[in-house]
Amino acid sequence: MLLEVKNLNTYYGSSHVLQDISFTVGEGELVALLGRNGMGKSTTLKTIMGLVKPQSGRVIFEGKEISGFPPYKTARAGIGYVPEERRIFPGLSVLDNMLLGVKDGKIGDHGDSNVWTVDRFFNHFPKLRERVNQQGRFLSGGEQQMLSIGRSLMGNPKLLLVDEPTEGLAPIMVQEVAKVLGQINKAGVSILLVEHNLKVALSLANRVYLMGKAHIGYEGTVEELRNNPEVRTKYLEV
Ligand SMILES: Nc1ncnc2c1ncn2[C@@H]1O[C@H](COP(=O)(O)OP(=O)(O)OP(=O)(O)O)[C@@H](O)[C@H]1O
Numbered sequence: 001m002l003l004e005v006k007n008l009n010t011y012y013g014s015s016h017v018l019q020d021i022s023f024t025v026g027e028g029e030l031v032a033l034l035g036r037n038g039m040g041k042s043t044t045l046k047t048i049m050g051l052v053k054p055q056s057g058r059v060i061f062e063g064k065e066i067s068g069f070p071p072y073k074t075a076r077a078g079i080g081y082v083p084e085e086r087r088i089f090p091g092l093s094v095l096d097n098m099l100l101g102v103k104d105g106k107i108g109d110h111g112d113s114n115v116w117t118v119d120r121f122f123n124h125f126p127k128l129r130e131r132v133n134q135q136g137r138f139l140s141g142g143e144q145q146m147l148s149i150g151r152s153l154m155g156n157p158k159l160l161l162v163d164e165p166t167e168g169l170a171p172i173m174v175q176e177v178a179k180v181l182g183q184i185n186k187a188g189v190s191i192l193l194v195e196h197n198l199k200v201a202l203s204l205a206n207r208v209y210l211m212g213k214a215h216i217g218y219e220g221t222v223e224e225l226r227n228n229p230e231v232r233t234k235y236l237e238v
């Protein structure tokens with residue numbers, strides 16, 4: 001198993017926002033973590049990344065315990081993170097934003113086609129190549145989201161944690177972001193995706209976990225969820 005999350009318990013002050021959260025992401029999988037607002041999806045990603053410390057529980061990545069790692073060490077271990085609030089640098093060029101994600105000065109691909117480079121990512125979303133010298137501030141919301149995703153790939157993660165990538169985007173960009181995430185996954189990067197757009201999530205995912213308040217209430221394949229309207233009503237529909 002690529003990622004194993006076991007019995008995570010996380011608090012914000014006295015509020016117990018993750019209660020015994022356990023799930024897995026397999027090698028090459030795209031797993032969706034879905035649920036209504038405030039259930040704890042973002043906190044789950046932040047806890048895996050080490051941005052929030054759990055009170056108990058374990059995070060195991062490629063068979064190694066990474067619980068308690070600070071974010072930079074989690075990233076070094078091979079986990080990329082695309083936060084909800086796309087943190088691009090508005091005053092830096094598209095290229096410089098991308099290069100900030102490069103780890104250990106590894107910019108070229110050294111002939112290895114499995115390595116992500118700026119150029120390789122631009123092949124998936126050529127619009128960024130056209131704007132490579134422009135400041136991040138001039139990009140549309142969707143382009144900024146792509147830049148944020150692209151930058152996270154520069155560290156060559158085995159697993160990407162992606163939080164609400166289509167939120168607030170125009171419908172055409174929603175499709176574009178979904179397409180690129182699918183391509184990245186097909187290229188071998190496993191993805192744990194938090195997404196409000198059920199259609200997008202189900203079109204991309206292999207498996208799905210649904211969160212109720214602070215806990216995981218349902219686990220299944222996309223097919224199982226499609227055939228289970230009761231579960232969708234309970235955890236997803238408003
Ligand atoms: N920094 C914080 N301090 C205190 N409480 C927080 C903090 N961040 C989130 N919370 C609370 O923790 C709970 C889980 O929040 P979280 O952001 O993980 O939910 P979510 O499922 O990502 O929701 P959304 O779909 O709105 O993004 C919520 O009740 C939220 O109000």
Ligand SMILES: [Mg+2]
Pocket residue numbers: 041042043084163
């Ligand atoms: Mg969230």
